[in-house]
Amino acid sequence: MVAILVALMFIGFVMIDLIAHKVEARRTAYTAVSLATPDAALNRFDHWITVPEGVYLSDGHAWAWPLQEGTLRAGADSLVARALGSVSRVVLPSSGVRVEAGSTLFRLEQNGRAISIPCPVSGRVSAVNTNLKKEPELVASDPYGQGWICSLEQSRPERIPAGLRLGQRAALWLEREVARFQEFMSIRLSIDSGLGATSQDGGLPVPGLLAQSDSATWTAFEHEFLGGR
Secondary structure, eight states: OHHHHHHHHHHHHHHHHHHHHHHHHHHHHHHHHHTOOGGGGGGGGTTTOOOOTTOEEOTTSEEEEEEETTEEEEEEOHHHHHHHSOOSEEEOOOTTOEEOTTSEEEEEEETTEEEEEEOSSOEEEEEEOGGGGTOTTHHHHSTTTTTOOEEEEESSTTSOOTTOEEHHHHHHHHHHHHHHHHHHHHHHSOGGGTOOOOEETTTEEOTTTGGGSOHHHHHHHHHHHSSOO
C-alpha cells in the first residue's frame, strides 16, 4: 500500500510539473507576441521587397550602389517598380551633366503619364544605361540589376550622404513605405471604378496599380513618395 501511495504521489508531482511547464510556455509565447514591434507585421512583404547587399536607398526612392571610390550606380527602387508594373519609356539624364541631390535625375513613363525620380547624391553623370532605350521595361522587371539608370561621380566622394539608408535600416524603411503606398492607393482608388482591390498574395500591392490610376493620383504619388519625404 505504501509503495502504491508513493507511486501515486510521484505521478502527481510529474503531472503538476508538466502543467506548470505548459502554462509557462503559453505565458512566454503570449509575452513574445505582445512585445512584437509593428515592423513584424510587415514581414509578409519580404519575399518580393528586397534590398541587395551594399545598396543604399534615398527618401525619393532612388537607389545608389558604390562601384568604386567616388562613383555610384543609381536607379529606381522596387517600390517604384511594383507601383508601375512596367515602363514604356525612360528619359535618361545626359552624360556629363551635373545634378544635385533631390533634383530630378530621370523620368519614367507609362500609359501616357510620367514620374520624376530625384537624384540620391550630388555629382556628375558619368555613364547612362542606353539599353533602356530599347528595353525600358527592365526598370520595373529588374530594378537593381539590368534596370539601372546611370553612374554618378560624387561631388564629395569621401562620404556617403547621411540621408541614405543601408542594410536592415533600408529594408525596414522600404517595408514601411510599401504599407504606406498600399494605404495611399486604397484611399485614392474607389470600388466603383473596378480598381478597389489593391492587394494580392496576402496583402501585397498589385503590380502596376499606379499605372491604372488617373493623373491626379500620379501627381499625388510623386508628391507623397518622391518628394524627398
